[in-house]
Amino acid sequence: MKANLPAREPEWLARWHDLGLYERIRETRRGQPVFLLHDGPPYANGAIHLGTALNKVLKDFVVKSKTMAGFDSPYVPGWDCHGLPIEIKVDQELGPKKRELSALEIRRRCEAYARKYVDLQRQGFERLGVLGQWQQPYLTLNSSYEAAIARQLLGFIEQGYAYKGLRAVYWCIHDQTALAEAEVEYKQHRSPTVWVQYAYAGGKLPAGLSGENLFAAVWTTTPWTLPASMALAFHPELEYVAVKHTNGRVYVMAAARMAATSDAIGAAWTDAEVVARFCGKDIEGVRFRHPWLERDIPAVLADYITTDQGSGIVHTAPGHGAEDFATGEKYKLPILCPVDGTGKFFGPETAPFTGQQIFAANPAIIEHLRSIGALLAEAPLDHSYPHCWRCHQPIIFRATEQWFIGMDRLALREKALEAIAGVRWMPDWGGERIHQMVASRPDWCISRQRVWGVPIPVLACTQCHAYLRDKATDERIIAAFAAEGSNVWFERPASAFIAPGARCAQCGAGEFVQEHDIVDVWFESGCSQAAVLNQQTGLPFPADMYLEGGDQYRGWFQSSLLVAVGMRGAAPYRQTLTHGWVVDAQGHTMHKSLGNAIEPDEIVGKYGAEILRLWVASSDFREEISLSDDLLQRITEAYRKVRNTFRYLLGNLHAFEPARDAVTETELESLDRYMLRQVARLAREVEQEYADYAFHRAWRRLADFCAISLSAFYLDVLKDRLYTFAPRSPQRRSAQTVLWHTLRVLVRLTAPILAFTADEVWADMAAEGLADGPAPLRASVHLQTYTEVAAWLPGGAAEEDRWATLLEWREEALKALEQARQEKRIGTSLEARLELVAPAAERALLQAELPQLPALFIVSQVELSADSGSRSVRVHRARGLKCERCWNYAEDVGADAAHPTLCARCVRALAEMAAPVAHGK
Numbered sequence: 001m002k003a004n005l006p007a008r009e010p011e012w013l014a015r016w017h018d019l020g021l022y023e024r025i026r027e028t029r030r031g032q033p034v035f036l037l038h039d040g041p042p043y044a045n046g047a048i049h050l051g052t053a054l055n056k057v058l059k060d061f062v063v064k065s066k067t068m069a070g071f072d073s074p075y076v077p078g079w080d081c082h083g084l085p086i087e088i089k090v091d092q093e094l095g096p097k098k099r100e101l102s103a104l105e106i107r108r109r110c111e112a113y114a115r116k117y118v119d120l121q122r123q124g125f126e127r128l129g130v131l132g133q134w135q136q137p138y139l140t141l142n143s144s145y146e147a148a149i150a151r152q153l154l155g156f157i158e159q160g161y162a163y164k165g166l167r168a169v170y171w172c173i174h175d176q177t178a179l180a181e182a183e184v185e186y187k188q189h190r191s192p193t194v195w196v197q198y199a200y201a202g203g204k205l206p207a208g209l210s211g212e213n214l215f216a217a218v219w220t221t222t223p224w225t226l227p228a229s230m231a232l233a234f235h236p237e238l239e240y241v242a243v244k245h246t247n248g249r250v251y252v253m254a255a256a257r258m259a260a261t262s263d264a265i266g267a268a269w270t271d272a273e274v275v276a277r278f279c280g281k282d283i284e285g286v287r288f289r290h291p292w293l294e295r296d297i298p299a300v301l302a303d304y305i306t307t308d309q310g311s312g313i314v315h316t317a318p319g320h321g322a323e324d325f326a327t328g329e330k331y332k333l334p335i336l337c338p339v340d341g342t343g344k345f346f347g348p349e350t351a352p353f354t355g356q357q358i359f360a361a362n363p364a365i366i367e368h369l370r371s372i373g374a375l376l377a378e379a380p381l382d383h384s385y386p387h388c389w390r391c392h393q394p395i396i397f398r399a400t401e402q403w404f405i406g407m408d409r410l411a412l413r414e415k416a417l418e419a420i421a422g423v424r425w426m427p428d429w430g431g432e433r434i435h436q437m438v439a440s441r442p443d444w445c446i447s448r449q450r451v452w453g454v455p456i457p458v459l460a461c462t463q464c465h466a467y468l469r470d471k472a473t474d475e476r477i478i479a480a481f482a483a484e485g486s487n488v489w490f491e492r493p494a495s496a497f498i499a500p501g502a503r504c505a506q507c508g509a510g511e512f513v514q515e516h517d518i519v520d521v522w523f524e525s526g527c528s529q530a531a532v533l534n535q536q537t538g539l540p541f542p543a544d545m546y547l548e549g550g551d552q553y554r555g556w557f558q559s560s561l562l563v564a565v566g567m568r569g570a571a572p573y574r575q576t577l578t579h580g581w582v583v584d585a586q587g588h589t590m591h592k593s594l595g596n597a598i599e600p601d602e603i604v605g606k607y608g609a610e611i612l613r614l615w616v617a618s619s620d621f622r623e624e625i626s627l628s629d630d631l632l633q634r635i636t637e638a639y640r641k642v643r644n645t646f647r648y649l650l651g652n653l654h655a656f657e658p659a660r661d662a663v664t665e666t667e668l669e670s671l672d673r674y675m676l677r678q679v680a681r682l683a684r685e686v687e688q689e690y691a692d693y694a695f696h697r698a699w700r701r702l703a704d705f706c707a708i709s710l711s712a713f714y715l716d717v718l719k720d721r722l723y724t725f726a727p728r729s730p731q732r733r734s735a736q737t738v739l740w741h742t743l744r745v746l747v748r749l750t751a752p753i754l755a756f757t758a759d760e761v762w763a764d765m766a767a768e769g770l771a772d773g774p775a776p777l778r779a780s781v782h783l784q785t786y787t788e789v790a791a792w793l794p795g796g797a798a799e800e801d802r803w804a805t806l807l808e809w810r811e812e813a814l815k816a817l818e819q820a821r822q823e824k825r826i827g828t829s830l831e832a833r834l835e836l837v838a839p840a841a842e843r844a845l846l847q848a849e850l851p852q853l854p855a856l857f858i859v860s861q862v863e864l865s866a867d868s869g870s871r872s873v874r875v876h877r878a879r880g881l882k883c884e885r886c887w888n889y890a891e892d893v894g895a896d897a898a899h900p901t902l903c904a905r906c907v908r909a910l911a912e913m914a915a916p917v918a919h920g921k
Contacts, residue, residue: 002760003643005607005608005609005610005611005756006604006605006606006607006608008608008756008760009127009129009604009608009609009610009756010127012129012756012759012760013126013127013129016131016759016780019779019780021131021780021782021783022075022131022132022133022134024779024780024783025067025131025782025783026072026074028777028783029067029070029071029072029073030072031072032070032071032072033070033071033072034071034072034073034074034540034544035066035071035072035073035544035545036073036074036533036539036540036543036544036545037059037062037063037066037073037075037543037544037545037546037547038076038528038529038532038533038539038543038545038546038572038573039059039075039076039077039078039132040055040078040525040528040546040547040548040552040556041078041079041080041138041140041525041528041556042055042079042080042121043079043080043083043085044079044080044081044086044114044115044117044118044121044139045085045086045089045113045114045117046117047117047120047121047124047599047601048121048124048125048600049597049599049600050582050590050597050598050599050600050627051549051581051582052121052125053124053125053128053600053612054579054582054616054621054625055547055548055549055579056077056125056128056130057128057130057612057613057616058547058579058616058621058695059075059130059547060075060128060129060130060131060132060613060752060755061616061617061690061693061695061752061753062545062547062577062693063075063131063132064131064751064752064755064782065690065691065752067782067785068690068748068751068752068782068784068785068786069687069690069691069785069786070785070786074133074539075131075132075133076132076133076136076137076138076532076537076539077122077125077132077133077134077137077138078137078138078139078140078528078532079114079118079121079137079138079139079140080140080521080524080525081111081114081115081118081139081140081141082110082114082140082141082452082453082454082518082521082524083452083453083521083524084175084177084390084448084450084452084521085390086110086113086114086452087106087110087450087451087452088175088390088391089113090106090109090110090113090452093109093113094106094109102490103451103490103516104487104490104491106451106452107451107452107487107490108487110451110452111141114139114141115141118137118139122134122137124600124601127601127604127609128600128604128609128612128613129609129610129613129755129756131755131782138528138531138532140454140521140524140525140528141485142485143481143482143483143484143485143486144482144531145527145528145531146454146481146482146485146486147478147479147481147482148527148530148531149454149481149519149523149524149527149531150454150457150477150478150481150486151478151530152523152527152530152563152567153446153454153456153457153519153523154457154458154474154477154478155566155567156405156566156567157458157467157469158469158471158474159410159566160409160410161405161406161409161410161412161566162403162404162405162406162446163403163404163406163409164401164402164403164404164447164467165401165402165404166335166399166400166401167322167325167399167400167402167404167443167445168318168319168320168321168322168324168325168337168397168398168399169322169397169398169399169400169402169445170183170184170386170395170396170397170445171341171395171396171397171398171400172388172390172391172393172395173341173342173343173358173393173395173396174388174391174393175388175390175391175450176341176342176449176450177341177448177449177450178398178400178402178445178447178448178449179388179395179445180444180445180446180520180522181441181442181444181554182522182554182555182558182559183388183389183390183520183522184386184387184388184389184395185386185387185388185389185392186384186385186386186387187384187385187387187392188382188383188384188385189382189383189384189385189387189394190380190381190382191221191222191380191381191383191385192221192223192362192363192366192378192379192380192381193219193220193221193378193379193380193381194219194220194223194366194369194375194376194377194378195217195218195219195261195264195265195311195375195376195377195378196217196218196219196220196226196291196315196369196374196375196376197215197216197217197218197249197251197291197374197375197376198215198216198218198232198288198289198290198291198297198315199214199215199288199289200214200215200216200286200287200288200289201287201288201289201296202286202287202296203285203286203287203298203299204285204286205283205286206276206278206279206282206283207276207278208242208275208276208277208278209242209250209275209276209278210250213248213249213250214242214249214250214252215249215250215251215252216232216251216252216253216288216299216313217251217252217253217261217265217311217313217376218232218311218313218314218315219261219264219309219310219311219313219314220310220314220315221381221383222320223362223365223366223369224339224358224359224361224362224365225315225317225320225321226291226315226317226365226369227293227336227338227345227349227350227353228317228318228319228320228336228337228338228339228349229290229295229297229315229316229317230295230297230316230317230318230328230333230334230336231297231298231299231300231315231316231327231328231331231333232288232297232298232299232300232313232314232315232316233299233300233301233302233304233305233313233314233315233316233324233327234280234281234283234284234299234300234301234302234305234312234313235254235280235301235302235303235305235306235312236279236280236281236284236301236303237279237280237281238254238255238256238279238280238305238307238312239254239255239256239277239278239279239280240252240253240254240255240277240278240279240280240283240312241253241254241255241258241274241276241277242274242275242276242277242278243258243267243273243274243275244273244274244275245267245273246267250275252283252313253311253312253313254305254307254311254312254313255277256307256312257307257310257311257312258274260309260311261311264376264377264379265376265377266377280301280305281301283299284298284299284300284301285298285299286298286299287299291369291372291374292368292369292372292374293349298331298333300316300327300330300331300333302314302316302323302327304323316328316333317336318333318334318335318336318399319335319336319337319338319339319397319398319399320337320339320396320397320398320399321397322397322442324397325397325399335399336349337398337399337400338350339358339396339398341398341449342357343357343358343359343396344356344357344358345358345361352364352368353365353368358396359394366378402445402446402447402517403445403446403447403456403517403519404443404444404445404446405443405444405446405562405566406443407438407441407442407443407444412562412565412566413438413439415565415566415569416438416561416562416565417435417438417439419561419564419565419570419571420434420435420438420561420571421435422571423571423573423574423575423576424574424575424576425575425576426575426576426577426578426622426693427578427622430550430553430576430578433553434553434557434558434561437553437554437558438558438561438562441558444520444523444562445520446519446520446523447517447518447519447520448517448518448519448520449517450518451518452518453518453519453521453524454481454486454518454519454524455486455489455490455514455515455516455517455518455519456515456517456518456519457474457477457478457481457486457489457497457514457515458514458515459473459494459497459498459512459513459514459515460512460513460514460515461504461506461507461509461511461512462509462511462512462513463504463507463509463511464504464506464507464509466504466505466506466507468498468502468504468505468512469505470498470499470502472499472500472502473497473498473499473502475499476497476498476499477497480492480496480497489514493514494511494512494513494514495511495512497514498510498512522555522556522559523559523563525556525559525560526556526558526559526560526561526562526563526564527563528560529541529542529543529560529563529564529568529572530563530564530567530568533572541564541568541570541572542564542570542571542572542573542574543572543573543574544573544574544575545573545574545575545576545577546560546572546573546575546576546577547576547577547578547579548576548578548579549578549579549580549581550578550579550580550581552578553578557573557576560572560573577693578622579621579622579625580621580622580623580624580625581624581625582624582625582626582627583624583625583626583627584596584626584627584628585626585627585628585630585631587624587626590627598627598628598629600612603615603632607632607636608756609756610639610754610755610756610757611632611635611636611639613753613754613755614635614638614639614699614753614754615627615631615632615635616695617695617696617698617699617753618635618638618696618699618700619696620696621695621696638703639754639757641703641706641707641711642702642703642706642750642754642757643757644711645706645707645710645711645715645746646743646746646747646757646761648711648715649739649742649743649746650743650761650764650765650768650770652718652722652736652739653736653739653740653743653768653770654768655727656736656740656768656770657769658737658740658769658770658772661728661733661736661737662733662736662737662740663730663733663734663737667730667733667734668734668737668738669731669734669735669852670799670802670803670849670852671714671717671852671855671856672734672735672737672738673799674799674800674803675709675714675738675742676738676741676742676789677796677799677800678705678709679738679741679742679745679789680788680789682701682702682705682709682745682749683745683749683786683787683788683789685701686698686701686702686749687749687786689701690752695752695753698749698753699753702746702749702750702753705746706746710742716858717855717856717858718735718739720855720858720886720888721735721855722735722736723886724885724886724905724906724909725909726908726909726910726912726913727913728912729909729912740770741789743761743765743770744765744770744771744772744787745787745789747761747762747765747781748781748784748785748786748787749786751781751782751784755782758781759780759781759782761781762778762780762781762784766778772787773787802845802849805842805845806845806849806856808871809836809846809853809857809871809873810856810857812871812872812873813834813857813859813873814857815873816834816873816874816875817829817832817834817857817859817875819875820832820875825875825877826875826877828887829857829858829859830858830859830860830878830882830887830888830889831860831877831878831889832859832860832861832875832876832877832878833859833860833861833862833863833875833876833877833878833879833889834853834857834859834861834862834863834873834874834875834876835863835864835865835873835874835875835876836853836862836863836864836865836872836873836874837865837867837868837869837870837871837872837873837874838864838865838868838869838871839868839869839870839871840868842871843864843868846864847864850862850863850864854888859878860878860880860888860889860890861878861879861889879891880892880893880903881893881894883901883902883903883905883906884901884902885901885902885903885906886903886905886906888903888905890903890904890905892904895907
């Protein structure tokens with residue numbers, strides 16, 4: 001075995017490629033039970049980073065461990081290739097030239113960009129030792145995939161789940177497109193808040209109130225929405241008060257917010273100034289005048305009003321809020337949205353701010369309120385505010401016509417919640433998290449006003465604008481996408497897709513125009529189960545596992561669930577597994593901007609991909625996963641110990657031929673029989689850890705076994721037998737038999753994690769004739785399955801008890817030897833003779849094992865004291881002289897005149913080595 005992982009690993013990758021290893025594995029497992037991990041597609045817009053490396057390595061652990069367990073475990077990697085990040089990068093590269101290009105030309109530039117990064121990331125993932133169908137991945141830009149998206153989307157429309165309608169949706173004014181809930185992140189943001197007075201304008205007031213000098217005190221964090229203000233919302237069950245100000249005006253506010261509003265606007269009100277109290281529902285329908293527009297607006301009722309902040313009265317702009325929009329629909333309020341896609345005011349209602357960017361206009365709006373005497377107070381507020389997860393800029397609500405999937409149409413929400421209950425969620429809380437998200441989410445906005453993506457393939461009547469619903473036309477569209485890709489939608493007129501005889505069902509017209517909005521990329525990735533898990537690919541639905549980061553509960557887990565439930569009636573996965581985020585040694589998320597990021601290629605170049613894989617295996621991936629250079633150094637040291645264990649095992653099995661030299665169970669030494677049981681136990685435990693996806697526990701067991709059970713114990717005890725006994729002696733063959741079993745078990749158990757090292761060990765085993773299993777499968781350890789050992793060993797429980805006692809004695813002996821060394825009574829342990837004082841119940845055991853105890857304790861002599869009593873170990877100087885061959889002390893050193901410096905045991909060993917080898921030995 002050679003060191004230098006960064007240099008050696010590419011050689012193994014080339015070997016695997018030449019061998020067609022992934023295909024060989026699939027062929028080997030043909031006909032076995034299938035375990036399918038369906039790959040969530042990373043975004044094709046940059047090199048791999050630690051997050052994507054972590055994800056792919058974890059998936060490789062799953063696939064390799066399932067393959068080793070005997071499953072046919074295919075792995076088809078995928079990439080998400082459409083969407084805004086790629087389009088923006090291409091925009092930046094094109095600069096002003098973009099204005100000269102058609103949508104089709106921009107799409108072609110985007111495709112080239114995406115394919116470039118698919119190739120770059122593929123190389124990065126393969127370099128990590130991840131096996132899969134790398135030459136035939138699924139790409140969301142492939143024509144077959146785009147056809148699958150079209151089929152799913154048209155199916156949603158045909159069944160009635162999808163509709164187009166006016167709604168207040170999240171809108172990114174930087175990227176100029178609608179957003180779905182999954183594309184929104186919340187960050188701290190400073191907003192200007194204002195208290196504004198709305199004058200009473202008419203309507204029946206609650207008892208005790210006069211309309212003279214009556215105003216509603218209204219609080220908002222979005223002054224820019226005031227031009228679209230169409231109502232004032234009150235909570236129906238809250239108590240409201242009318243409080244008289246020293247200026248003679250009477251202000252209405254929630255009773256619970258009286259003190260806070262007093263502090264805000266500088267009016268020290270007391271109960272003496274309360275002129276009326278009433279319930280919110282009593283003011284419904286009363287009209288108030290807009291602060292500066294000639295517009296009277298009604299008082300409406302809304303359950304979402306709280307007393308946490310503000311005055312308990314909220315101005316309602318149906319064009320700029322989801323809750324506001326719902327209230328507007330309930331009360332049939334005008335839906336005014338005087339803000340364009342870039343975030344600028346337009347229309348007469350916005351004067352004198354027309355043309356200004358809304359956030360930039362806030363100070364001017366506040367100053368205008370002040371100049372007309374409508375401003376009661378202003379103050380900045382730091383609060384959690386929605387941002388675009390791509391550009392990280394603040395977003396707004398904007399009422400636009402969009403395509404939606406209705407969560408409560410045809411009971412989609414209810415069906416999805418039922419499906420969630422049938423999935424195994426790991427960790428357990430994942431099921432509750434996604435249940436809450438689906439239970440409370442709004443309708444899914446699936447249209448985007450961009451270019452790079454799959455177009456929503458619907459045709460609108462030129463006369464009445466109704467959408468054509470015709471099955472034959474749908475099939476023509478899907479077939480065109482499958483044959484030529486979705487670019488065909490931009491290349492051909494609507495007439496090219498319309499089936500003969502198809503006409504508008506509403507007005508009978510026969511001319512149509514194409515929709516040019518594209519579909520949400522989350523809908524695209526949610527279609528992967530339809531595009532990849534089907535009869536054509538031979539991959540089963542549902543998948544056995546989805547494995548992604550915790551953010552995918554609102555992302556791919558959820559989009560896949562909704563698409564699959566809507567079109568296939570079931571969840572697309574049987575179980576999901578989530579991992580945490582990569583953080584630095586201080587627990588901070590890694591970012592280039594913070595200067596704490598470590599790139600995968602840095603680790604691979606310095607330490608090797610095996611060390612990165614081992615970092616993943618060393619971590620409890622369900623939590624945050626820390627990484628630092630110091631940690632990588634410690635992991636490298638742990639790796640060296642395991643590698644050295646393999647080297648030691650291989651070195652001591654040179655010229656050992658299992659078929660010829662392995663001994664039977666009855667010929668095994670007692671220690672060897674015990675150790676073989678420990679190997680069998682390790683195999684069972686590690687295989688179970690893999691089955692439970694507890695890779696960190698699997699690795700911990702393997703590392704501890706190599707460092708403690710083998711290096712610090714068994715291999716240390718064996719040195720005398722391996723180095724000084726005759727090569728063909730029964731005692732040495734017994735030890736080698738167990739070393740061989742240990743090696744063939746360990747190489748398989750480590751293979752899912754140490755993909756390169758285990759295969760290198762296996763190659764050395766094959767070269768030495770130590771590889772077991774059918775000859776055609778000896779080309780790689782990754783073609784193997786776990787192997788049973790020690791199932792045939794007799795007397796398990798009794799033997800375990802015997803050795804538990806002997807190992808307790810060994811600990812006592814080691815303590816006594818260490819004390820003797822400190823007292824300068826001995827140098828090395830071989831200078832010692834131990835006298836064991838044992839209780840009566842243990843004397844028979846010690847007497848039976850007495851010939852093996854010197855080796856077990858690594859001393860020259862052990863004797864059982866005539867004294868009985870509690871356990872104790874007495875250390876004496878060994879009798880006799882030191883044998884210069886085995887370094888043990890013995891009274892028969894020099895007894896053979898031909899070998900004056902050797903003990904009798906070594907003389908016999910030399911004689912055996914000099915004797916002619918019998919046939920077959």
